[in-house]
Amino acid sequence: QEPKTGGVINAVIQPEPPGLMLAMVQNGPVQMVSGNIFEGLLRYSPKLEPQPELAESWTVSEDAKTYTFKLKKGVTWHDGKPFTSADVLFSVEMLKQTHARARSNLMQVDKVEAPDDTTVVFTLKQPFGPFLGIFEVGSMPMVPKHLYDGTDWKTNAYNNAPIGTGPFMFKEWQKGSFIRLVKNPNYHEKGKPYLDEIYWQIIPDAAARSVAFETGKVDVLPGGSVENFDVPRLSKLKDTCVTGAGWEFFSPLAWLWLNNRQGPTANKKVRQAIMYAIDRDFAKDVIWNGLGKVATGPSASSIKFYTDDVPKYPYDPAKAKALLKEAGYNGEKVRLLPLAYGETWQRWGEAVKQNLQDVGMNIETISTDVAGGNQKISDWDYDIAFTYLYQYGDPALGVGRNYVSSAIAKGQVFNNVEGYSNPEIDKLFADGAVATPDSKRKEIYEKAQKILVEDVPVAWQLELQFPTITRCKVKDLITTAIGVNDGFKDAWLDK
């Protein structure tokens, strides 16, 4: 079908982004809105293959240590200034200070150079398998040097009216109400974007969001904007399309942090018992409405080098009880920290608590808001805690960080929070990141997965799926592995 030009889309954004300057703040909603304004060097197909965006083409040296990007010509910022390699160099420097993930991704980079206006060369300290996977807009957005260089970034006026190279330009933000983006007439891909305007509606209450969709006030509900319980009902509305695509890059995986340092969960048998005690199919079918998959181990099935040839933990309360007995557990209190991300997660916490109580564990739920929960997790002050994390396509980016002992550090809510420490695993992940070719990496990672699943450092639960719900007239909304976060440049309305 031939795309049609024109039209306005109303999408829901939740919660209200704290700002739109992607280089400074990077939570979900910011990415979703700013993915239209800013761009990265690359995009990724649903199969996680790199595709050109601001970089037209790229080459990798023999020793896999030098990556040369050729930038697209004729790209301009929204204010008309040209986009050049100087902007890339500046962005790398700035992101190292303001963007935690970019900072750790770029740790491998020895130096970045710009031989000319349209060429950028990254030289690595050592080969880094997943290096081509760090260039999408959320991980490394390009920032206009001419507006930020030499200013106090955090108070720069353009933070509130960001200037990017993307298909849409920032127009208006009524706090608490909506954010309005308009078409970039000078966009570097001719004919795109098709839409005239995007309204991001800010509706804080989940029930109100589904009503807004139902009554036709919004056309797009990005993943996670309504409670799962509502998805089946909304999908049945007429003229409504649902897709689970657009999460391949993130492949969110949910698990329970188990405190490996102290308390009952320091005992491997107890951790295994927890795996057996939890009815994960129930969670998938009832709490997530059948969306997603039961996780088999530390890696989501869409991630490179995934294997399901690992020990299995089916729902088996009897075995769980036996293991607990073996471990000598007798009723010590275990604190469970659910995730304060809304109803679904709360229900899930209740179900898990009930499962664990059924096998004789003494569970006390600790309730906190997001901030309080993060504090407790980062202080290692918990026994069991819910979380879900993105995997960023490659075990070296999103998996290893959760299990290697070098990633143990107080004061953070990600990485090795559980305090698992196994020299063998440390070595495997260290090798895996720099090994070539891929077949070698595969071998290493499969071994690591087996060891981890046997040890149960954390209790893996589900590969999550956040369906995007749209009116069927919205076409080609999701074309890449980061879905709605990659901007609406391909989307069009079938009127």
Place this chain on the structure above:
Amino acid sequence: MKQFWTSMLRNPSGLIGLIILLLAIAVAVFGPLLFPNSPWRMVQRPFLPPFTLSTVPLGTDALGRDVFAGLIFGARVSLLVGLVSTLVALIVGVPIGAIAGYFGGKVDDALMRFTEFFQTIPSFALAIVLVAILQPSIYSIVASIAVVSWPPVARLVRGEVLSLRTREYVQAAIVTGQSHGWIIWREILPNALSPVIVLASLMVATAILLESSLSFLGLGDPNLISWGYMVGAGRTVIRQAWWITVFPGIAILISVLGLNLIGEGLNDALNPRLSREGR
């Protein structure tokens, strides 16, 4: 006393309110004995509509838990929160009000500034912040409800004491050489009690509402089931499973209504002057 009960029982609204409250208390006290299972237990398939299975007469919620059992156990928490937080508010508010009203002058001034200060901060907002800071638990909820509800008690008691203090029988107690504590306790407070009791009955109602609002915002005690929690938990699925929210909602409505009717009845029974002339 006897007179009080007869006038209370003769008053239709007071009677209805009393019946409702007694029923609710009976449910809270004896209900859980009939339901030995935890209300959190997932007993049936989720979203089972009410009146389909006699074992779960009011249907099940999103996880397949018995709504009826939740209602029964919830009565305990909701009433407990209502009663205890009111009690705490009285324990704080009555002495402050009594001391301010009795001693007057600078003491009064200081205590009333203090009270005003608490009244200036929007109460629900303060309650939210307090619960969030103390971490949601039954104790923090009771404490923060009490913190936001004692100022009216203090003001009411102060007002009463202020006017009672100048009564001749109080002066008589002073001139017969009785101590301040005795005078406040024996001569003043018993006579200031009736408006306080009326206020207290309304405060219990307000506290139940407050608890439900906090639960609605996800600031309830995660280990205890309460009506507010049930409404909050069910609201996202209100479209496909109305019963999850409607039954606890009605439970809240009826108990709050009952308590208000009691308040009305108490008011009529304790301050007969007002109601006598219904013209």
Place this chain on the structure above:
Amino acid sequence: MMTAPPVVSIKNLRIALPKGAERPFAVDGVSLDLRPGKIVCVVGESGSGKSMCAHALMGLLPDTVDVASGEIQFEGRDLLKLDDDGWRDLRGRRLAMIFQEPMTALNPLMRIGDQMAEMFEAHDLLTPKQRRAKALSLAREVGLPDPERIVRAYPHQLSGGQRQRAMIAMALALEPAVLVADEPTTALDVTTQAQILKLIRNLQRNRNMAVMFITHDFGVVADIADQVVVLRHGKVVEEGPAAAVFTSPQHDYTKALLAAVPSMDPPTRAPLDDQLKAVEVIGLDKTYVTSGGWFRDDRKVDAAREVNFSILKGETLGLVGESGSGKSSVARLVMRLIEPDRGTVRIGETDLTSLAGKALRAERHRIQMIFQDPFASLNPRRKIGHIIADGPIAAGVAPKVAFDRARDLLGMVGLDAGALDRYPHEFSGGQRQRVGIARALALEPEIIVADEAVSALDVSVQAQVLRLLEDLKARLGLSMLFITHDLRVAAQICDRIAVMQRGAIVELKPTAQLFASPDHSYTRELLAAVPGRKERAPAA
């Protein structure tokens, strides 16, 4: 003088009280006539049904009571058969009323002038402008000072007497045929009362109105009545021309009432010069300061200025003066219920003003107080026994002993021992006042301060209580500070009298001397204003 035909004639009126009231009929078969140019005084004790008669005549009976039978004839029709519109037309225009409490009978949120103008508005008379002009002239007619200002003032800006004048102006606005006045002067000072009585009398004569005047004060009756009707328990027990009722009362009840009115002739008393001083008050000063806040001037009232007096053992000192002159303040200062700004109160050798806390509490039993209001002075939630025994128990007497003594005291004040276990509301006003006396005596005080101790009681009860006090005082050798605004009472009970005006004692003399030859002009004014002085009730 020919007797004119009555304008109003109440026949056999009977008003039923709701079930459970103390008696079935508030008013039981009352008949009386009102004639133009005549004042009919309705007298009787509290609760005898006086107000009910008045309200029935105005059609303002509360909903809870019903007219059971009878009729009220007025200008050829029976008022009791009127509908709401009929009443509305008559009220204000033909029938007008003045109430007892000038403080509360006016709407606090409306200007005086507007409230007067409402009288015309209610009957659709005149234009708004004329109404205002009329209000002004009415204000002038009832003798309100500075009428231009007064019509624009709000009720709280007027004194009690001024308010009552405004009420009268309102009642007279439409020249009604009948004026009903329900205890219009009871809440006022003697001096103000005298002025208002004179005003009513004059206006009524000029306009040839029929007046129904309700009072319980025989002095007032003696001053203004043409006709007297005596009510008791809702029934008329005696009726006749004023002179006849005063000189030859027929009914026993009337006789008793008249006998109970204290005389203005002080009885002769033995001098007490050789006694020691029981109380000595030196240079008491007290100024009430009502804080006006940070940016406002404080309001100051001098309640006591350089007050000096002493009371000898066994003596009764009277303290008289009009309302607000500072009598109660002096009493409270002497009792140390409030702190003096300056001055000393000495009881025997003890300086009470220098004590505080425990030490003060230990000395308190030596001086005790009897309060004015028999209702407000007893804690409604404590039994009589406790009320009396609490003081001794607090002073360290064993409870058993204290209760035994309380029983004796009840006997002494004329109540039986069963009263110990009952609550105050089960007693009449007179009985409660006896309980109050018993409480004061329980601590075996040397001095008793009685602040208006009999003012709230009906004359007959008042006489009994006064006798009781005299008797106890003599038996126990007490001294007494007796505060009253009623000079008749003071005349009967006091050895010496101090006259207070605006916080200062202006004259202090032995009673007989004060009545015979008052020195200060204010004392003279007070004496002159006592109602019923000329006619002099024939009493003991």
Place this chain on the structure above:
Amino acid sequence: MLSFIAQRVVKGVIVLLAIVVLNFFLIRLAPGDPAIVMAGEAGASDQVFVKQLREKFGLDKPLPEQLLIYVKGVATLDLGFSFRQQAPVAKLIMERLPATLLLTLTAFAISLALGILFGTLAARFAGTWLDTSVTVFALIFYATPIFWVALMGILLFSVTVDWLPSFGYETVGGNYRGFAHVLDVAAHLIMPAMTLGLFFMATYTRMTRASMLEVKRLDFVKTARAKGLSDGVIQRRHVLRNALLPVVTLAGVHSGTLIGGAVITETVFAWPGIGRLMYDALLQRDYNLLLGVFVICSAMVLIFNLITDLVYRLVDPRIEFAA
């Protein structure tokens, strides 16, 4: 009158200052650290990064110093900077304040108007079925949790019949101008304002009823009847005006509750007011913003109180502005 206002303003400032100090410590007591919250949202965090953020926010300084800096700011009407939202707190609040004022004032007007109307009716027909039904009607709204009424309202008026919009302040992208815009906002306002207003209506209904019955017994009403005034005039001019005095006082005291109640209403109806801003700020530990909202809310309560006091003083001549 001016000095009265001045006095109240000075008192208000002192109260506000106390609120600032108390809340400052209260909020800092809360577990949770804005730096960690933000770092977490960035998708990864390491200690260097968190430390940077803490320095940026000034959270590394000792508490008393932080307080001093804050109080100094407040004294110069500078409520600080919200690092999360990358904007001055005052600006963020001012963006939201009009919506909240519109909502609360409308709700206030609705509750007062309906409450007085129903209270008058109930008092007029006290003891009859009308009295009972009015009282029960008002009570039901009082006894039902606000969020519940809101949800039902949305179900009924937005979903079932689609008469009223269910969220927001105006039709986004509607580009209405002039009167059409006013109508649009009004349509959005009806449900939230009603929900909030109906809750408070019950209190005013009862208060008005009780107060009317009380005033009716007073002597001056008898005086008015003795004048031959018609019942309507007596009710309006004499009874109602006097009966409203305690209602006015109550209304002032209530303003704090009203603003608090707005948190839930604003959440359910996506009303872009400061109630929601506060709740979001709390969840994100946006200290400066949270404090700012508290200060502004308390200031609003103080202003409400001042206004009711002024109204009271204008209505009741017995209370004077100056001695």
